[in-house]
Amino acid sequence: MIVEPLLKHHWPSVKTIYEEGLATGVATFETLAPSWDKWDKNHLPFARLVASLDDIVVGFAALSPVSQRKVYRGVAEVSIYIATNQRGKGMGKLLLNRLIQDSEDNNIWMLQASIFPENLASVALHEGCGFRIVGKREKIGERLGKWYDNLLLERRSKKIGV
């Protein structure tokens, strides 16, 4: 598996993989993929990664800021998606570990993830990469008339600001 920067030309593959995640119903509250311009605006410019196998993009990961306040400039939210037919083969773990490394190289000291409790793979993935469950946020979001809980997970860097 090759991990390299996610660039605009990867967007069609990234969008397809994101839509496969949307289809699970437990990856995100979103229901539609954004345009490239919107995605580009909403994510930090560094630590944008795609994973490829034989030149086919099979996963991506990126970060978004959690606040505009200067004090929280080193806090970011993780997005990670692996193509349906490649899940459960260790690619998520490889990609998330690389994302963590890139985040620390860019002075991010806290990563967080909001995960549906039903998304056992994502909880296991994040815990396996050093995230801890901070707590369960009850009925935090509503989608199509149904309210959902989310787990808040975080990973505090041991390299930045210690």
Ligand SMILES: CC(C)(COP(=O)(O)OP(=O)(O)OC[C@H]1O[C@@H](n2cnc3c(N)ncnc32)[C@H](O)[C@@H]1OP(=O)(O)O)[C@@H](O)C(=O)NCCC(=O)NCCS
């Ligand atoms: C969540 C996701 C990114 C995980 O990536 P993956 O490549 O499938 O995960 P990996 O194979 O690297 O496994 C990572 C860990 O999770 C565990 N795991 C994987 N699938 C699992 C499952 N279905 N149930 C329980 N644990 C699971 C693995 O055993 C592994 O644990 P280990 O480190 O103790 O061995 C992937 O399943 C995915 O893209 N899902 C849809 C999109 C999504 O939900 N994104 C996250 C939004 S918060």
